[in-house]
Amino acid sequence: MQLTPIVLWSDALLFALIAICIFYARQAARHAHLRAPWARVRRNAAGLASATVLIPFVLIGVLDSVHYRPLLEAKAGSATARYSVEVKSLLDVVAGAALGKMIGKSEKTYSAPLATHAFSKETIDIPGSGGARQVREYPRLVAGGAHLKDPVHDWGRDVGVNALRGVVLGAVVWLALAFVLLAMAQPAPHHRLAASWRAVWAGETETPWRAVLLTLLAICIAGALAVTLGSRYHLLGTDKVGQDVFYLSLKSIRTGLLIGTLTTLVMLPLGVLLGITAGYFRGWVDDLIQYIYTTLNSVPGVLLIAASVLMMQVYIDTHPQLFQTAVERADFRLLALCFILGVTSWTGLCRLLRGEALKLRELEYVQAAQAFGVSRFRIIVRHLLPNVMHLVIISAVMDFSGMVLTEAVLSYVGVGVDPTMTSFGSMINAARLEMSREPMVWWSLAAAFFFMFTLVLAANLFADAVRDAFDPRLVVKRPRLNLIRVKAR
């Protein structure tokens, strides 16, 4: 064995979550009433385009969740295989193949995006003088632009040529993808490709393929640029210890996704169970549950999280024997953070579901079930739960983006993820201190904010689409973005 796979707790939970999603998707595909709202999401251009943006994020997150420990070179005479304490992921392999030498700690310290020379001057020995003569200069980078013989002269041309190659490569990949997608979906009748293309560009297809394909084009070109430029230069520069910022941003995606999704995994069971119980049973159960959530609500969120995280940090520090590697410790802290965030944020959903259950329990079909002697448990599972599911799905997707933003704030306050773990928050936190540098080191901040913005914006738009599709009351209330077109006709 060249490597030993590692399944961190967060990986396991993420895969469990994916399994749940696949299970739900199969269920939804079978039943028309579950399929209908998703079909509405599919017809929403903004929603579908944002889903197209989310897919690469999710792929990167999943790739980054397959962990292993590489084999160390065996010492002579030792029979047992020894594995490195450094935990790697599949993303490292993929990024290593695509970005080459850029990943890892390839440089000494800061360098600007696409730079060939370091950001600050260093004392360098003049070659041939034997160290007797030195000069203050911007040293060449070890990896970034190393293929250039005369960086001052060749740099502009090389960047331009590679950017062009990226655009062309992206366009080619996009064309291939678009043909496959359209051949599979066949938006026009009679399976004619030309007709399909025309319908797509005119925006006449029921599924907004034009929006999807345009988004896909942007993603393909960005991805191709990342490969053609990113394998020759540090696309977004390097940070203080010389790590490639672009690669760090890719690694941060997993943290953001995990915080957003695993928190939901904690929040949903609590909110659903307690909310429905309170609304259905009423009486002292309702009083108790209301008391619990008012109490939790009345503690300021950040403070409760901060207090819990501080306490958890004490636990981690007093039980070092539980964690074999630094990654496992960071992973435990991440999980605990998700747990704490989940425990502090289920109250909104609980209140919502309580109100809904109060309404539902008076409806005829529930009364009828009661009259037939159906047990309370069965009534909750068969009659109440399916009828509040749309609220659960809406709140799950709506909360995701908020959690990603919260992580950054918490990491800044010092109660977020483990400092060794790459996340948008820790990137911002590390870069914040460089604000006072002259000229400013802006690229770490810009990269973190850009990736976070893209992820959160896509999540927000997708959540909007889901809410519009699932909430029957909102269909009439909210004038949708396509109102303008309706008016123009």
Added chain:
Amino acid sequence: MTAYIVRRILYALVILIGVNIITFWLFFKVNTPDDIARLQLGAKRVTPDAIAKWKAERGYDKPLFFNARAEGAKALTDTIFYEKSVTMFAFEFGRADDGRDIAYEIRTRAPASLALAVPMFIVGLGINISFALLMAMFRATRFDFWGVVYCVAMMSVSSLFFIIAGQYVFSKLWHLVPISGYAEGLSATKFLILPVAIGVFASIGGSTRLYRTIFIEEMARDYVRTARAKGLSELTVLFKHVLKNGMIPILTGVVVVIPSLFTGSLLTESFFGIPGLGSYTIEAIGAQDFGIVRSMVFIGAVLYIIGLVLTDISYTLVDPRVTLE
């Protein structure tokens, strides 16, 4: 009404006891004072003596609930639970790790927090409502469309970005205001203007969109149609009828945060070096000063509950149909 308020206050007390139990459980049961002492003293060079000294300095060396060695009522009062948790109800918070009185610190820091939070709240609310009303007025036009797009985009930007970018552009690049700091009295204005502006700007987003929805819903009601049918101008309808009624859910919704303005905003205060309660809390978290964190949790809970009671009362004030029973 009076009976209702008395009942609410009693209920508030019960909730506060709950908050107190949660914090006590978090800070003294999940991890014992020994663990905390070990963490604060540094895990390596820690001796039992040092831990005992650390605990004695902070009064953590007593039993949790029942002191068997003390006599009479002291068996209950000479405990951590009584000294650290029960006394909070009298707003006695004890001393911070640096020996200062927490209650005194809170009193001296609250004005700075208020000086930042109150203008931010009022101006922010005003701008949010005006923007939402404008969008509702020009609903289903390009302005409305791009307004909503703008709100969604603003919702997706981290609040850290606004602060960092604002500080960079206005303080570092253009040297309009000092980057951070604070002064007493009127001279505080030049320190406060940027954080307030950034806070107001960053507040546009989710709530603006919500208010827009509220106004648009209100505009679809029968009384608005009647007002239009009477021949009132669109502006009169909007400002005299829609705005007034739309304000009911908006105002009652924001009343709950008004008391919490005291505790200030964590991020803005710590970025701009304003010596309010928000930065106090952040410093305490950074220094792992559990006494301060516990006190702030308690104060936050008290203010939130006051906000809840105020919300109930404000319903009766703005909507005569609502009575409290």
